[in-house]
Amino acid sequence: MMRKLKNNNNNFNPNLVILARESRGLTQSDLADLLSVTQGKLSKIESGISQISKDEISSISKALNYPEHFFFQTDQVYGPGVTDLFHRKRQSISIRLLKKYHAIMQLRHMQVERLLKSVDIGTLNINQVDIDEPEAPTPEEIAQMIRASWNLPSGPIDNVVSVIEDAGGIIIPCDFETNKIDAMSRWIYGMPPLFFINTRMPMDRIRFTLCHELGHIIMHRLPNTNMENQADSFASEFLMPKRDIQSLLDNLSIEKLATIKKHFKVSMAAIVYCAKKLNKITENQARYLYAQLGMLGYKTKEPDWLEPNREQPKLFYDLVKVHLDDLHYSEAELSRILLLNEAEFKESFKFSARKLTVVR
Secondary structure: OOOEEOHHHHOOOHHHHHHHHHHOOOOHHHHHHHHOOOHHHHHHHHHOOOOEEHHHHHHHHHHHOOOHHHHHOOOOOOOOOHHHHOOOEOOOOOHHHHHHHHHHHHHHHHHHHHHOOOEEOOOOOOOOOOOOOOOOOOHHHHHHHHHHHOOOOOOOOOOHHHHHHHOOOEEEEEOOOOOOEOEEEEOOOOOOOEEEEEOOOOHHHHHHHHHHHHHHHHHOOOOOOOHHHHHHHHHHHHHOOHHHHHHHOOOOOHHHHHHHHHHHOOOHHHHHHHHHHOOOOOHHHHHHHHHHHHHOOOOOOOOHHHOOOOOOOOHHHHHHHHHHHOOOOOHHHHHHHOOOOHHHHHHHOOOOOOOOEEOO
């Protein structure tokens, strides 16, 4: 007779079956078909009310391409947070795809948490400001405060990715398989904030999107009806401070937008948005400029010769590299810590040369 393992006695975590399944973009019915079991059987396993055999654990492990020990972890599985629910996405995105990338965010959180047990990335310099408090500063004022606290010089920010990583944020590139998700972000207590950026976007859009997500992380503990506009206002001021750009916004044309874009490394559409917020152009003028950008095809992709250089996130991959180079983990050992099969580990990580401090 097949020996049964009781979930509660053997630390099998049914929530991680759900997490692993969703991270592979599978429905419960899809996985049941792969396992050649009924959906009812799988539903009871995922609900934690059905005993599970060693053979069934092995089958689930193979079907989902996660090592068996993955399903015995005790990590808390977090649901979507405020910035998950209100991240910059379009409403036509499928529920399955959203679940997939929420699951991947959770997995990356688990990996970062494990990596940070042995590596110190320095002091976190990202603080929350409650924008809903009476007499709270405006998003623009908060952006100015953050620039000042990070000792950023006036004018354009040369490398937004480095600035956020230097402050302690961890930026993780991700191919979201669609252009309908720009980014997601998450900040769980005791951890640095994580920013997941769609690698399909041009760099000018990535820069604005990162600052939009930074605005959410700093300002929004609770949702409000105006939070997307507030995050846009924060991003606009953070990248294009009023005192530095307003004198450049007179008599805007496509040619002038292109010149300003080269300087501030943001999209021409973002510059129009900024000009309208600063009352340098009227609503009708903004609509006209947006229409011109649309006619030229620039609303989806602006000319390559105007595109800023790619800014490469390093911190997440450097955490892995320190374990390999300084702590002398083998790839097999580190794969186990990161809850991946070794082949997926090798495919997932590329390395840079930033120096981090090992926790002694």
